Amino acid sequence: METIMDLRKSLDDKKVTSEELFKKSNTLAHKYQEEYNSFVTIIDDYKHVNSNSLIDGIPFAIKDNFSTKGILTTASSNILKDYVPVYDATAYKKLIESGGVLVGKTVLDELAMGGTGTTGHTGIVKNPWDKSRQIGGSSAGSASSVALGIVPFSIGSDTGDSIRKPASFGGIVGFKPTYGRISRYGLFAFASSLDHVGCFTRCVRDAAIVTDILKGKDERDMTSLPDENINYVDLLDNDIKGKKLFYIKELTDLNLYKDSGSETIEVLNKFKETIEKLKSIGFIIEEVSFDEKLLKAIYPAYMTISCAEATSNNSNLTGIPFGPRGEGDNINDIMFDARTKGFSELIKRRFILGSYILQRENQERLFKNAQRLRRIIVDKTNELFKTYDAMILPAGGGIAPKFDSEIDRMSPRYLMLENHLVIANFGGFPSITIPSGFVNNMPIAINITGRQFEDGLVLNIANKIEEQLGYKGIIKEEYDV
Protein backbone atom coordinates (compact mmCIF):
# COMPACT_ATOMS: atom_id res chain seq x y z
CA MET A 1 0.00 0.00 0.00
CA GLU A 2 1.32 3.40 -0.95
CA THR A 3 2.60 5.75 1.71
CA ILE A 4 2.48 9.55 1.69
CA MET A 5 6.04 9.58 0.32
CA ASP A 6 5.10 7.13 -2.48
CA LEU A 7 2.16 9.33 -3.45
CA ARG A 8 4.30 12.46 -3.19
CA LYS A 9 6.71 10.97 -5.71
CA SER A 10 3.91 9.90 -8.08
CA LEU A 11 2.43 13.41 -7.90
CA ASP A 12 5.79 15.12 -8.39
CA ASP A 13 6.61 12.82 -11.32
CA LYS A 14 3.18 13.66 -12.79
CA LYS A 15 2.24 9.98 -12.94
CA VAL A 16 -1.01 10.84 -11.20
CA THR A 17 -2.95 13.99 -10.36
CA SER A 18 -4.32 14.97 -6.99
CA GLU A 19 -7.84 14.80 -8.39
CA GLU A 20 -7.25 11.25 -9.59
CA LEU A 21 -6.02 10.27 -6.12
CA PHE A 22 -9.12 11.86 -4.60
CA LYS A 23 -11.43 10.05 -7.03
CA LYS A 24 -9.76 6.74 -6.20
CA SER A 25 -10.16 7.38 -2.46
CA ASN A 26 -13.74 8.53 -2.94
CA THR A 27 -14.59 5.41 -4.97
CA LEU A 28 -13.04 3.14 -2.33
CA ALA A 29 -14.82 5.06 0.46
CA HIS A 30 -18.19 4.39 -1.20
CA LYS A 31 -17.27 0.82 -2.12
CA TYR A 32 -16.43 -0.18 1.45
CA GLN A 33 -18.99 1.98 3.28
CA GLU A 34 -21.82 -0.53 3.57
CA GLU A 35 -19.49 -3.32 4.58
CA TYR A 36 -17.23 -1.53 7.08
CA ASN A 37 -18.92 1.81 7.91
CA SER A 38 -15.80 3.96 8.21
CA PHE A 39 -17.55 7.27 7.48
CA VAL A 40 -20.32 9.46 8.82
CA THR A 41 -19.88 11.73 5.79
CA ILE A 42 -18.10 10.98 2.51
CA ILE A 43 -17.02 14.09 0.59
CA ASP A 44 -17.80 13.86 -3.13
CA ASP A 45 -16.45 17.23 -4.27
CA TYR A 46 -12.75 17.57 -4.91
CA LYS A 47 -11.40 20.62 -3.09
CA HIS A 48 -7.72 21.45 -3.04
CA VAL A 49 -5.63 24.40 -1.91
CA ASN A 50 -2.19 24.51 -3.52
CA SER A 51 0.78 24.28 -1.17
CA ASN A 52 4.39 23.14 -1.28
CA SER A 53 4.04 20.77 1.69
CA LEU A 54 4.70 17.03 1.49
CA ILE A 55 0.98 16.26 1.76
CA ASP A 56 -0.02 18.64 -1.03
CA GLY A 57 -2.66 16.96 -3.16
CA ILE A 58 -2.92 13.88 -0.93
CA PRO A 59 -6.29 12.60 0.36
CA PHE A 60 -6.99 12.18 4.06
CA ALA A 61 -9.85 11.49 6.47
CA ILE A 62 -10.60 13.05 9.86
CA LYS A 63 -12.56 11.88 12.87
CA ASP A 64 -16.05 13.32 13.14
CA ASN A 65 -15.29 15.07 16.43
CA PHE A 66 -13.14 17.71 14.69
CA SER A 67 -14.96 20.87 13.77
CA THR A 68 -15.08 21.37 9.98
CA LYS A 69 -16.76 24.55 8.80
CA GLY A 70 -19.79 23.85 6.63
CA ILE A 71 -19.41 20.06 6.91
CA LEU A 72 -21.68 17.98 9.15
CA THR A 73 -19.87 17.07 12.38
CA THR A 74 -21.74 14.70 14.66
CA ALA A 75 -19.23 13.18 17.11
CA SER A 76 -21.27 10.06 16.20
CA SER A 77 -23.99 11.16 18.62
CA ASN A 78 -27.66 11.81 18.08
CA ILE A 79 -27.37 15.01 20.08
CA LEU A 80 -25.23 16.45 17.27
CA LYS A 81 -26.76 14.56 14.36
CA ASP A 82 -27.51 17.72 12.35
CA TYR A 83 -24.74 19.97 13.62
CA VAL A 84 -22.85 21.92 10.95
CA PRO A 85 -19.89 23.77 12.50
CA VAL A 86 -19.21 27.42 11.74
CA TYR A 87 -15.46 27.25 12.33
CA ASP A 88 -12.52 24.93 11.58
CA ALA A 89 -10.48 22.95 14.07
CA THR A 90 -6.85 24.07 13.90
CA ALA A 91 -5.60 20.58 12.98
CA TYR A 92 -8.07 20.37 10.08
CA LYS A 93 -7.31 23.90 8.93
CA LYS A 94 -3.58 23.18 8.86
CA LEU A 95 -4.09 20.07 6.74
CA ILE A 96 -6.30 21.90 4.25
CA GLU A 97 -3.88 24.83 4.04
CA SER A 98 -1.06 22.33 3.47
CA GLY A 99 -2.87 20.96 0.42
CA GLY A 100 -4.51 17.93 2.02
CA VAL A 101 -7.73 16.81 0.31
CA LEU A 102 -10.60 15.78 2.59
CA VAL A 103 -12.22 12.45 1.73
CA GLY A 104 -14.50 12.08 4.72
CA LYS A 105 -15.45 12.46 8.35
CA THR A 106 -14.99 9.18 10.19
CA VAL A 107 -17.18 7.28 12.64
CA LEU A 108 -16.19 7.20 16.31
CA ASP A 109 -17.53 5.77 19.51
CA GLU A 110 -20.18 8.25 20.60
CA LEU A 111 -18.47 11.48 21.81
CA ALA A 112 -15.15 9.53 21.67
CA MET A 113 -16.11 7.75 24.88
CA GLY A 114 -15.51 4.09 24.12
CA GLY A 115 -13.00 1.62 22.80
CA THR A 116 -14.96 -0.68 20.56
CA GLY A 117 -16.12 1.29 17.51
CA THR A 118 -19.62 -0.04 18.14
CA THR A 119 -21.42 2.89 19.75
CA GLY A 120 -21.58 5.53 17.02
CA HIS A 121 -25.09 6.71 16.05
CA THR A 122 -24.65 5.45 12.46
CA GLY A 123 -23.68 1.90 13.39
CA ILE A 124 -20.68 -0.30 14.09
CA VAL A 125 -17.30 -0.14 12.35
CA LYS A 126 -15.81 -3.45 11.22
CA ASN A 127 -12.22 -4.64 11.08
CA PRO A 128 -10.80 -4.87 7.53
CA TRP A 129 -8.82 -8.00 8.46
CA ASP A 130 -11.92 -9.87 9.70
CA LYS A 131 -15.43 -8.46 9.51
CA SER A 132 -16.57 -10.42 12.55
CA ARG A 133 -14.14 -8.42 14.66
CA GLN A 134 -13.95 -4.88 16.03
CA ILE A 135 -11.44 -2.37 14.72
CA GLY A 136 -11.52 -0.82 18.19
CA GLY A 137 -12.10 2.78 19.12
CA SER A 138 -12.81 5.40 19.69
CA SER A 139 -11.14 6.55 16.42
CA ALA A 140 -12.69 3.55 14.67
CA GLY A 141 -13.40 4.92 11.19
CA SER A 142 -10.09 6.77 11.06
CA ALA A 143 -8.36 3.44 11.71
CA SER A 144 -10.46 1.42 9.26
CA SER A 145 -10.19 4.00 6.47
CA VAL A 146 -6.39 3.70 6.57
CA ALA A 147 -6.39 -0.06 7.14
CA LEU A 148 -8.68 -0.49 4.11
CA GLY A 149 -6.34 1.57 1.96
CA ILE A 150 -8.96 4.28 1.31
CA VAL A 151 -6.62 7.04 2.49
CA PRO A 152 -2.88 7.03 3.27
CA PHE A 153 -3.45 8.89 6.53
CA SER A 154 -6.19 10.01 8.87
CA ILE A 155 -6.60 12.10 12.00
CA GLY A 156 -7.89 10.86 15.33
CA SER A 157 -8.05 11.82 18.98
CA ASP A 158 -6.64 9.79 21.86
CA THR A 159 -7.80 10.21 25.47
CA GLY A 160 -6.99 6.71 26.78
CA ASP A 161 -5.70 4.79 23.77
CA SER A 162 -8.22 5.82 21.09
CA ILE A 163 -5.62 6.06 18.32
CA ARG A 164 -3.03 3.55 19.41
CA LYS A 165 -5.38 0.64 20.20
CA PRO A 166 -7.38 0.69 16.94
CA ALA A 167 -4.10 1.10 15.04
CA SER A 168 -2.90 -2.12 16.66
CA PHE A 169 -6.07 -3.97 15.64
CA GLY A 170 -5.85 -2.68 12.08
CA GLY A 171 -2.18 -3.39 11.29
CA ILE A 172 -1.31 0.29 10.87
CA VAL A 173 0.70 2.99 12.64
CA GLY A 174 -1.00 5.13 15.29
CA PHE A 175 0.82 8.07 16.86
CA LYS A 176 -0.12 10.60 19.49
CA PRO A 177 2.64 13.11 20.17
CA THR A 178 3.32 14.92 23.45
CA TYR A 179 0.28 16.56 25.08
CA GLY A 180 -0.05 20.03 23.61
CA ARG A 181 2.16 19.33 20.59
CA ILE A 182 -0.93 19.60 18.39
CA SER A 183 -3.64 22.16 19.10
CA ARG A 184 -6.94 20.80 20.41
CA TYR A 185 -8.87 23.84 19.24
CA GLY A 186 -11.98 22.58 17.49
CA LEU A 187 -11.66 19.04 18.80
CA PHE A 188 -14.79 18.28 20.80
CA ALA A 189 -13.42 17.89 24.32
CA PHE A 190 -13.85 14.58 26.13
CA ALA A 191 -11.37 14.85 29.05
CA SER A 192 -9.27 17.95 28.54
CA SER A 193 -6.31 16.93 30.69
CA LEU A 194 -5.96 13.65 28.76
CA ASP A 195 -7.11 14.53 25.20
CA HIS A 196 -4.50 14.37 22.42
CA VAL A 197 -4.70 14.85 18.65
CA GLY A 198 -2.77 12.35 16.55
CA CYS A 199 -2.69 10.38 13.34
CA PHE A 200 -3.01 7.01 11.65
CA THR A 201 -0.55 6.25 8.86
CA ARG A 202 0.90 3.38 6.88
CA CYS A 203 4.43 3.90 8.20
CA VAL A 204 6.36 5.80 10.86
CA ARG A 205 7.85 8.30 8.39
CA ASP A 206 4.34 9.35 7.39
CA ALA A 207 3.42 9.88 11.06
CA ALA A 208 6.41 12.25 11.30
CA ILE A 209 5.29 14.07 8.14
CA VAL A 210 1.74 14.55 9.40
CA THR A 211 2.91 15.64 12.87
CA ASP A 212 5.26 18.18 11.31
CA ILE A 213 2.25 19.78 9.65
CA LEU A 214 -0.03 19.66 12.68
CA LYS A 215 2.31 20.74 15.48
CA GLY A 216 2.81 24.23 16.80
CA LYS A 217 1.53 26.90 19.15
CA ASP A 218 -2.05 27.95 18.59
CA GLU A 219 -3.38 31.16 20.07
CA ARG A 220 -6.72 29.44 20.43
CA ASP A 221 -5.39 26.60 22.60
CA MET A 222 -3.53 27.85 25.65
CA THR A 223 -2.16 24.34 26.33
CA SER A 224 -0.50 24.07 22.92
CA LEU A 225 3.30 23.89 22.91
CA PRO A 226 5.53 26.33 21.05
CA ASP A 227 6.92 25.06 17.77
CA GLU A 228 10.58 24.21 18.22
CA ASN A 229 11.23 24.59 14.51
CA ILE A 230 12.17 20.94 14.32
CA ASN A 231 11.08 18.77 11.44
CA TYR A 232 10.57 15.32 12.89
CA VAL A 233 10.90 13.76 9.48
CA ASP A 234 14.43 15.18 9.24
CA LEU A 235 15.35 13.46 12.51
CA LEU A 236 14.66 9.98 11.14
CA ASP A 237 18.27 8.94 10.74
CA ASN A 238 17.82 5.43 12.16
CA ASP A 239 20.78 5.95 14.45
CA ILE A 240 19.76 4.06 17.56
CA LYS A 241 23.22 3.12 18.79
CA GLY A 242 23.23 2.89 22.57
CA LYS A 243 19.51 3.62 22.87
CA LYS A 244 18.10 2.02 26.00
CA LEU A 245 14.56 0.69 26.17
CA PHE A 246 12.67 -1.00 28.97
CA TYR A 247 9.62 -3.19 29.18
CA ILE A 248 7.50 -3.77 32.26
CA LYS A 249 7.79 -7.22 33.81
CA GLU A 250 4.18 -7.29 35.04
CA LEU A 251 2.89 -6.56 31.54
CA THR A 252 4.87 -9.31 29.84
CA ASP A 253 5.27 -12.09 32.41
CA LEU A 254 3.58 -15.26 31.13
CA ASN A 255 2.92 -16.47 34.67
CA LEU A 256 0.58 -13.55 35.33
CA TYR A 257 -1.45 -14.25 32.20
CA LYS A 258 -1.55 -18.03 32.12
CA ASP A 259 -5.35 -17.94 32.59
CA SER A 260 -5.84 -15.33 29.87
CA GLY A 261 -5.99 -17.82 27.00
CA SER A 262 -3.62 -19.02 24.30
CA GLU A 263 -3.95 -15.84 22.24
CA THR A 264 -2.47 -13.72 25.02
CA ILE A 265 0.33 -16.23 25.56
CA GLU A 266 1.13 -16.07 21.85
CA VAL A 267 1.11 -12.25 21.87
CA LEU A 268 3.52 -12.24 24.80
CA ASN A 269 5.79 -14.88 23.26
CA LYS A 270 5.95 -12.89 20.03
CA PHE A 271 6.76 -9.78 22.04
CA LYS A 272 9.75 -11.56 23.59
CA GLU A 273 10.86 -12.64 20.10
CA THR A 274 10.63 -9.02 18.96
CA ILE A 275 12.73 -7.91 21.92
CA GLU A 276 15.46 -10.40 21.01
CA LYS A 277 15.41 -9.22 17.39
CA LEU A 278 15.78 -5.61 18.49
CA LYS A 279 18.63 -6.43 20.86
CA SER A 280 20.43 -8.02 17.92
CA ILE A 281 20.42 -4.73 16.00
CA GLY A 282 21.88 -2.69 18.82
CA PHE A 283 19.07 -1.69 21.17
CA ILE A 284 19.79 -2.17 24.85
CA ILE A 285 16.56 -3.54 26.32
CA GLU A 286 15.96 -4.34 29.96
CA GLU A 287 13.10 -5.61 32.07
CA VAL A 288 11.89 -3.47 34.95
CA SER A 289 9.31 -4.13 37.65
CA PHE A 290 6.54 -1.54 38.06
CA ASP A 291 4.34 -2.84 40.92
CA GLU A 292 1.26 -4.84 40.00
CA LYS A 293 -0.97 -2.91 42.41
CA LEU A 294 -0.19 0.36 40.65
CA LEU A 295 -0.74 -1.09 37.20
CA LYS A 296 -4.12 -2.52 38.20
CA ALA A 297 -5.27 0.88 39.42
CA ILE A 298 -4.47 2.69 36.16
CA TYR A 299 -7.71 1.81 34.37
CA PRO A 300 -9.97 2.70 37.35
CA ALA A 301 -8.12 6.00 37.73
CA TYR A 302 -8.50 6.69 34.02
CA MET A 303 -12.25 6.02 34.15
CA THR A 304 -12.58 8.26 37.19
CA ILE A 305 -10.70 11.21 35.75
CA SER A 306 -12.07 10.95 32.22
CA CYS A 307 -15.73 10.49 33.20
CA ALA A 308 -15.53 13.35 35.68
CA GLU A 309 -13.99 15.69 33.11
CA ALA A 310 -16.45 14.52 30.45
CA THR A 311 -19.52 15.41 32.47
CA SER A 312 -18.35 18.98 32.62
CA ASN A 313 -17.12 19.20 29.00
CA ASN A 314 -20.39 17.89 27.64
CA SER A 315 -22.61 20.22 29.65
CA ASN A 316 -22.74 22.46 26.55
CA LEU A 317 -24.87 19.87 24.78
CA THR A 318 -28.25 21.33 25.66
CA GLY A 319 -30.05 21.41 22.32
CA ILE A 320 -30.47 25.17 22.67
CA PRO A 321 -27.72 26.96 20.66
CA PHE A 322 -27.26 23.85 18.50
CA GLY A 323 -28.49 20.25 18.35
CA PRO A 324 -32.06 18.93 18.33
CA ARG A 325 -34.30 21.14 20.49
CA GLY A 326 -36.05 19.26 23.30
CA GLU A 327 -39.70 19.65 24.22
CA GLY A 328 -41.00 21.41 27.33
CA ASP A 329 -42.59 24.53 28.74
CA ASN A 330 -39.48 25.97 30.32
CA ILE A 331 -35.79 26.04 29.51
CA ASN A 332 -34.84 23.38 32.07
CA ASP A 333 -37.36 20.89 30.74
CA ILE A 334 -36.24 21.61 27.18
CA MET A 335 -32.59 20.87 28.01
CA PHE A 336 -33.55 17.84 30.09
CA ASP A 337 -35.57 16.41 27.23
CA ALA A 338 -32.87 17.10 24.62
CA ARG A 339 -30.21 15.38 26.71
CA THR A 340 -32.46 12.45 27.60
CA LYS A 341 -33.21 11.84 23.92
CA GLY A 342 -29.80 12.79 22.55
CA PHE A 343 -27.43 10.58 24.53
CA SER A 344 -27.32 6.81 24.23
CA GLU A 345 -27.53 4.70 27.37
CA LEU A 346 -23.82 3.94 27.30
CA ILE A 347 -22.94 7.63 27.40
CA LYS A 348 -25.48 8.22 30.14
CA ARG A 349 -23.88 5.49 32.21
CA ARG A 350 -20.48 7.17 31.88
CA PHE A 351 -22.01 10.52 32.81
CA ILE A 352 -23.70 8.99 35.85
CA LEU A 353 -20.32 7.61 36.88
CA GLY A 354 -18.82 11.08 36.43
CA SER A 355 -21.62 12.63 38.48
CA TYR A 356 -21.13 10.02 41.22
CA ILE A 357 -17.38 10.69 41.34
CA LEU A 358 -17.95 14.42 41.66
CA GLN A 359 -20.49 14.24 44.50
CA ARG A 360 -19.06 16.13 47.45
CA GLU A 361 -18.90 12.96 49.59
CA ASN A 362 -16.97 11.06 46.90
CA GLN A 363 -14.54 13.66 45.64
CA GLU A 364 -11.74 12.91 48.07
CA ARG A 365 -12.00 9.09 47.93
CA LEU A 366 -12.55 8.83 44.18
CA PHE A 367 -11.64 11.89 42.14
CA LYS A 368 -8.68 13.11 44.19
CA ASN A 369 -7.31 9.61 44.72
CA ALA A 370 -7.44 8.96 40.98
CA GLN A 371 -5.52 12.17 40.38
CA ARG A 372 -3.01 11.12 43.06
CA LEU A 373 -2.59 7.74 41.38
CA ARG A 374 -1.99 9.58 38.13
CA ARG A 375 0.91 11.45 39.73
CA ILE A 376 2.43 8.26 41.14
CA ILE A 377 2.33 6.60 37.70
CA VAL A 378 3.72 9.64 35.87
CA ASP A 379 6.49 10.23 38.44
CA LYS A 380 7.51 6.59 38.28
CA THR A 381 7.56 6.62 34.48
CA ASN A 382 9.54 9.87 34.38
CA GLU A 383 12.01 8.33 36.81
CA LEU A 384 12.50 5.37 34.45
CA PHE A 385 12.96 7.77 31.53
CA LYS A 386 16.02 9.16 33.33
CA THR A 387 17.71 5.81 32.66
CA TYR A 388 15.90 4.72 29.51
CA ASP A 389 15.11 6.45 26.23
CA ALA A 390 11.75 4.76 25.78
CA MET A 391 9.36 2.08 26.99
CA ILE A 392 8.43 -0.80 24.67
CA LEU A 393 5.40 -2.99 25.32
CA PRO A 394 2.81 -5.12 23.54
CA ALA A 395 -0.03 -2.75 22.55
CA GLY A 396 -2.53 -5.09 24.20
CA GLY A 397 -3.16 -8.63 25.30
CA GLY A 398 -4.69 -10.06 22.17
CA ILE A 399 -5.97 -9.52 18.66
CA ALA A 400 -9.03 -7.45 17.70
CA PRO A 401 -11.98 -8.85 19.71
CA LYS A 402 -15.04 -10.45 18.11
CA PHE A 403 -18.18 -8.31 18.33
CA ASP A 404 -19.83 -10.74 20.72
CA SER A 405 -16.79 -11.37 22.91
CA GLU A 406 -16.69 -10.52 26.58
CA ILE A 407 -13.76 -10.07 28.90
CA ASP A 408 -13.61 -10.39 32.68
CA ARG A 409 -13.17 -6.81 33.81
CA MET A 410 -11.39 -7.81 36.99
CA SER A 411 -8.84 -10.03 35.20
CA PRO A 412 -5.13 -9.12 35.10
CA ARG A 413 -5.37 -9.06 31.32
CA TYR A 414 -8.14 -6.45 31.28
CA LEU A 415 -6.82 -4.31 34.11
CA MET A 416 -3.19 -4.28 33.04
CA LEU A 417 -2.42 -5.60 29.58
CA GLU A 418 -5.44 -4.13 27.81
CA ASN A 419 -5.28 -0.68 29.38
CA HIS A 420 -1.66 0.26 30.02
CA LEU A 421 -1.55 2.63 27.02
CA VAL A 422 -3.30 5.14 29.30
CA ILE A 423 0.09 5.77 30.97
CA ALA A 424 0.99 7.96 27.97
CA ASN A 425 -2.19 10.02 28.43
CA PHE A 426 -1.58 10.47 32.15
CA GLY A 427 1.88 11.89 31.45
CA GLY A 428 1.28 13.36 28.01
CA PHE A 429 4.12 11.15 26.72
CA PRO A 430 4.62 10.76 22.95
CA SER A 431 3.45 7.25 22.11
CA ILE A 432 3.31 5.21 18.91
CA THR A 433 1.91 1.83 18.00
CA ILE A 434 3.37 -0.08 15.06
CA PRO A 435 2.52 -3.50 13.58
CA SER A 436 4.76 -6.30 14.85
CA GLY A 437 3.34 -9.49 13.35
CA PHE A 438 0.28 -11.71 13.31
CA VAL A 439 -1.58 -14.01 15.67
CA ASN A 440 -4.39 -16.14 14.23
CA ASN A 441 -4.08 -14.21 10.95
CA MET A 442 -4.81 -10.91 12.70
CA PRO A 443 -2.30 -8.09 13.16
CA ILE A 444 -0.67 -7.48 16.53
CA ALA A 445 1.42 -4.48 17.51
CA ILE A 446 4.00 -3.06 19.84
CA ASN A 447 3.88 0.34 21.47
CA ILE A 448 6.80 2.66 22.04
CA THR A 449 6.38 5.52 24.52
CA GLY A 450 9.03 8.10 25.31
CA ARG A 451 9.85 11.21 27.28
CA GLN A 452 7.61 14.27 27.22
CA PHE A 453 8.56 16.68 24.42
CA GLU A 454 10.94 14.18 22.78
CA ASP A 455 8.61 13.19 19.97
CA GLY A 456 11.48 13.01 17.51
CA LEU A 457 13.30 10.39 19.55
CA VAL A 458 10.20 8.18 19.79
CA LEU A 459 9.62 8.45 16.03
CA ASN A 460 13.26 7.65 15.29
CA ILE A 461 13.24 4.56 17.51
CA ALA A 462 9.92 3.42 16.00
CA ASN A 463 11.21 4.00 12.48
CA LYS A 464 14.21 1.77 13.10
CA ILE A 465 12.05 -0.93 14.68
CA GLU A 466 9.60 -0.77 11.77
CA GLU A 467 12.48 -1.25 9.33
CA GLN A 468 13.70 -4.25 11.27
CA LEU A 469 10.31 -5.95 11.73
CA GLY A 470 9.20 -5.53 8.14
CA TYR A 471 5.47 -4.94 8.61
CA LYS A 472 5.39 -1.55 6.97
CA GLY A 473 2.31 -0.65 4.94
CA ILE A 474 0.58 -4.00 5.35
CA ILE A 475 -2.94 -4.30 4.02
CA LYS A 476 -5.02 -7.44 3.93
CA GLU A 477 -5.63 -7.44 0.19
CA GLU A 478 -1.91 -7.22 -0.46
CA TYR A 479 -0.66 -9.37 2.37
CA ASP A 480 -0.77 -13.14 2.54
CA VAL A 481 -1.75 -14.14 6.08
Added chain:
Amino acid sequence: MVTKEKLKDYAAKLMFDMDDEGYDRTLKEFETIEKHMALIGEIDNISEISPMTFPYEIYHASLREDKALECLTNEEVLSNAKDTKANQVKVPKVVG
Protein backbone atom coordinates in the same frame (compact mmCIF):
# COMPACT_ATOMS: atom_id res chain seq x y z
CA MET B 1 -23.92 2.29 49.00
CA VAL B 2 -25.15 3.16 45.55
CA THR B 3 -28.88 2.70 45.03
CA LYS B 4 -31.18 3.17 42.06
CA GLU B 5 -32.57 6.32 43.66
CA LYS B 6 -29.08 7.76 43.97
CA LEU B 7 -28.33 6.94 40.34
CA LYS B 8 -31.51 8.80 39.33
CA ASP B 9 -30.35 11.76 41.36
CA TYR B 10 -26.87 11.70 39.73
CA ALA B 11 -28.51 11.63 36.30
CA ALA B 12 -30.94 14.43 37.19
CA LYS B 13 -28.05 16.61 38.32
CA LEU B 14 -26.62 16.29 34.81
CA MET B 15 -30.05 16.95 33.31
CA PHE B 16 -31.10 13.68 31.74
CA ASP B 17 -33.12 10.59 32.55
CA MET B 18 -33.06 6.93 31.54
CA ASP B 19 -35.64 4.19 31.43
CA ASP B 20 -35.91 1.87 34.41
CA GLU B 21 -34.00 -0.97 32.75
CA GLY B 22 -31.18 1.48 32.06
CA TYR B 23 -30.87 2.23 35.76
CA ASP B 24 -30.93 -1.49 36.55
CA ARG B 25 -28.06 -2.08 34.13
CA THR B 26 -26.15 0.88 35.56
CA LEU B 27 -26.63 -0.41 39.10
CA LYS B 28 -25.29 -3.79 38.00
CA GLU B 29 -22.33 -2.08 36.36
CA PHE B 30 -21.57 -0.27 39.60
CA GLU B 31 -20.75 -3.60 41.26
CA THR B 32 -17.63 -3.78 39.05
CA ILE B 33 -17.01 -0.03 39.26
CA GLU B 34 -16.87 -0.19 43.06
CA LYS B 35 -14.38 -3.06 42.85
CA HIS B 36 -12.30 -1.03 40.39
CA MET B 37 -12.37 2.02 42.61
CA ALA B 38 -11.24 -0.08 45.58
CA LEU B 39 -8.05 -0.88 43.64
CA ILE B 40 -7.04 2.78 43.82
CA GLY B 41 -7.70 2.85 47.56
CA GLU B 42 -5.31 -0.08 48.06
CA ILE B 43 -2.26 1.98 47.12
CA ASP B 44 -0.13 2.65 50.19
CA ASN B 45 -0.16 6.18 51.54
CA ILE B 46 -2.04 7.49 48.53
CA SER B 47 -3.65 10.28 50.55
CA GLU B 48 -0.21 11.84 51.07
CA ILE B 49 0.30 12.44 47.35
CA SER B 50 -0.67 15.69 45.72
CA PRO B 51 -3.38 15.26 43.04
CA MET B 52 -2.21 15.68 39.44
CA THR B 53 -4.48 17.62 37.12
CA PHE B 54 -2.21 18.21 34.13
CA PRO B 55 0.29 15.91 32.33
CA TYR B 56 3.40 17.87 33.23
CA GLU B 57 4.55 20.50 35.68
CA ILE B 58 6.72 22.79 33.58
CA TYR B 59 3.69 24.49 32.22
CA HIS B 60 3.93 28.17 31.50
CA ALA B 61 0.70 29.95 30.82
CA SER B 62 1.10 32.61 28.21
CA LEU B 63 -1.27 35.39 27.46
CA ARG B 64 -1.93 36.26 23.88
CA GLU B 65 -1.77 39.82 22.66
CA ASP B 66 -4.87 41.81 23.47
CA LYS B 67 -6.08 42.03 19.92
CA ALA B 68 -9.27 40.85 18.33
CA LEU B 69 -9.07 37.52 16.51
CA GLU B 70 -11.37 36.58 13.69
CA CYS B 71 -14.89 36.37 15.11
CA LEU B 72 -18.02 34.53 14.07
CA THR B 73 -20.82 36.56 12.58
CA ASN B 74 -24.16 36.74 14.31
CA GLU B 75 -25.67 34.74 11.49
CA GLU B 76 -23.07 31.97 11.91
CA VAL B 77 -23.61 31.75 15.65
CA LEU B 78 -27.35 31.35 15.20
CA SER B 79 -27.16 29.02 12.21
CA ASN B 80 -27.52 25.83 14.26
CA ALA B 81 -30.21 27.05 16.69
CA LYS B 82 -33.69 25.72 16.03
CA ASP B 83 -35.49 28.87 17.10
CA THR B 84 -34.21 32.44 16.80
CA LYS B 85 -35.64 35.93 17.02
CA ALA B 86 -34.12 39.39 16.73
CA ASN B 87 -30.58 38.06 16.35
CA GLN B 88 -30.85 35.88 19.43
CA VAL B 89 -31.64 32.27 20.33
CA LYS B 90 -35.28 32.12 21.30
CA VAL B 91 -36.35 30.14 24.36
CA PRO B 92 -39.45 30.24 26.61
CA LYS B 93 -39.60 33.11 29.05
CA VAL B 94 -37.17 32.53 31.95
CA VAL B 95 -38.32 35.35 34.26
CA GLY B 96 -42.06 35.49 34.98
